[in-house]
Amino acid sequence: MDKLKIQASGALAGEVVISGAKNAALPILMAGVLAQTDFVVSNVPNLRDVNTSCELLRCLGADVKRDDSGEITISTIHLNEFCAPYELVKTMRASILILGPLLARYGTADVSLPGGCAIGARPVNLHLHGLEQMGAKIEVKEGYIKARVDGRLKGAHIFMDMISVGATENLLMAAALADGETVIENAAREPEVIDLANCLIAMGANIRGAGTDTIRIQGVEQLNGCHYRVMPDRIETGSFLVAAAVTRGKIRCSAADPSTLEAVLAKLEDAGAHISTGDDWIELDMQGKRPKAVNIKTMPYPGFPTDMQAQFCVLNALADGTATITETIFENRFMHVPELIRMGATMELEGNTCIIQGIEKLNGAQVMATDLRASASLVIAGLVADGITTVDRIYHLDRGYEHIEDKFKGLGGEVVRVS
Ligand SMILES: CC(=O)N[C@H]1[C@@H](OP(=O)(O)OP(=O)(O)OC[C@H]2O[C@@H](n3ccc(=O)[nH]c3=O)[C@H](O)[C@@H]2O)O[C@H](CO)[C@@H](O)[C@@H]1O
Numbered sequence: 530m531d532k533l534k535i536q537a538s539g540a541l542a543g544e545v546v547i548s549g550a551k552n553a554a555l556p557i558l559m560a561g562v563l564a565q566t567d568f569v570v571s572n573v574p575n576l577r578d579v580n581t582s583c584e585l586l587r588c589l590g591a592d593v594k595r596d597d598s599g600e601i602t603i604s605t606i607h608l609n610e611f612c613a614p615y616e617l618v619k620t621m622r623a624s625i626l627i628l629g630p631l632l633a634r635y636g637t638a639d640v641s642l643p644g645g646c647a648i649g650a651r652p653v654n655l656h657l658h659g660l661e662q663m664g665a666k667i668e669v670k671e672g673y674i675k676a677r678v679d680g681r682l683k684g685a686h687i688f689m690d691m692i693s694v695g696a697t698e699n700l701l702m703a704a705a706l707a708d709g710e711t712v713i714e715n716a717a718r719e720p721e722v723i724d725l726a727n728c729l730i731a732m733g734a735n736i737r738g739a740g741t742d743t744i745r746i747q748g749v750e751q752l753n754g755c756h757y758r759v760m761p762d763r764i765e766t767g768s769f770l771v772a773a774a775v776t777r778g779k780i781r782c783s784a785a786d787p788s789t790l791e792a793v794l795a796k797l798e799d800a801g802a803h804i805s806t807g808d809d810w811i812e813l814d815m816q817g818k819r820p821k822a823v824n825i826k827t828m829p830y831p832g833f834p835t836d837m838q839a840q841f842c843v844l845n846a847l848a849d850g851t852a853t854i855t856e857t858i859f860e861n862r863f864m865h866v867p868e869l870i871r872m873g874a875t876m877e878l879e880g881n882t883c884i885i886q887g888i889e890k891l892n893g894a895q896v897m898a899t900d901l902r903a904s905a906s907l908v909i910a911g912l913v914a915d916g917i918t919t920v921d922r923i924y925h926l927d928r929g930y931e932h933i934e935d936k937f938k939g940l941g942g943e944v945v946r947v948s
Pocket residue numbers: 551552553555623649650651652653654655656657691692693694695696717721835836858859860
């Protein structure tokens with residue numbers, strides 16, 4: 530099993546090109562099921578989750594072609610299977626996003642129930658309830674969600690009990706082909722929801738309000754393929770910016786979108802970083818200084834993203850001062866904390882809050898990646914730890930970071946993959 534070996538690397542410097550967003554690419558690939566003609570998606574990152582999505586589409590009978598430039602072409606002409614099997618769903622929870630598109634276009638979908646995962650139970654009740662409101666008959670049997678509808682789904686007025694990115698996306702895709710108007714209230718406002726909506730609009734959907742908490746979808750009878758470019762990955766961007774901040778460096782993230790990172794950039798500025806931005810780039814300069822501690826509370830967008838929480842734990846572990854980090858989205862998203870403590874960090878958990886007393890240096894250690902962003906935080910910690918840090922189980926990282934070791938190397942980070 531591959532591992533990453535990381536050595537203290539000094540201040541990161543240089544430019545890193547940001548990849549397309551995993552969390553936008555996955556729903557957009559699933560939306561391919563809705564298109565009657567060829568659908569071309571570009572700026573798709575080369576990630577394990579993208580491979581899994583392509584495999585899932587192929588196992589439904591879709592033709593999926595992928596080239597080296599990050600372009601994927603999907604044709605549904607031969608799509609004739611409607612089951613997302615456990616073997617694929619268990620490796621990628623986002624597989625649940627095939628449910629809405631399959632049901633809306635073909636009236637039938639069997640999708641393995643995703644299990645809980647390391648960061649929380651992550652139920653899918655909101656996805657199912659919304660589809661039922663649109664007329665679907667759903668039963669959960671033998672570990673599978675079996676959803677059926679006679680004819681088209683019907684537009685519905687859906688109020689979401691909780692803000693859910695995935696449920697908003699699933700319902701948005703289903704509603705795009707439904708009969709009549711669907712209103713999704715208390716919808717997620719994440720940039721990835723907007724990217725999916727823009728893609729659906731380019732396919733011929735009639736959607737208003739994406740990016741606000743009320744989305745209105747007037748269903749259409751048919752959607753066609755289009756050429757769509759996936760937005761930049763805001764979490765990858767944020768992860769490199771934090772790495773630069775803790776190493777007291779200066780980097781530029783290009784092919785990025787600063788407008789999607791306001792909460793993160795504000796916290797980095799509070800930590801003492803000088804930030805400058807252009808349309809598609811962000812520069813961070815610590816001017817050689819140690820970051821200052823910053824308090825964080827994770828919230829749905831436009832609040833501070835849970836997917837950046839682990840990275841800010843490392844920033845605070847090395848900062849001047851004491852900070853608290855409160856996680857409000859997932860009930861078990863602090864598994865990096867015991868690993869960081871093994872590297873010498875002074876941090877303590879009280880319920881959903883982590884209290885962190887910053888110190889000057891961490892010590893390299895053998896640590897274990899437990900989930901995607903926890904893994905990223907351990908790599909960042911390794912860059913400022915004395916000695917060697919070995920991060921095990923990096924298949925988590927490969928789910929969400931493209932060529933991570935090469936990108937760090939390009940910034941002067943000593944990160945090496947060993948088999
Ligand atoms: C592929 C993808 O885009 N993943 C992102 C997506 O995950 P995902 O879409 O799974 O996250 P949700 O926004 O749905 O989850 C938010 C909260 O709602 C709960 N919930 C969700 C659905 C449901 O039916 N019932 C329910 O109770 C979840 O357990 C969680 O506590 O948004 C999360 C929150 O920003 C991010 O951390 C993930 O990186």
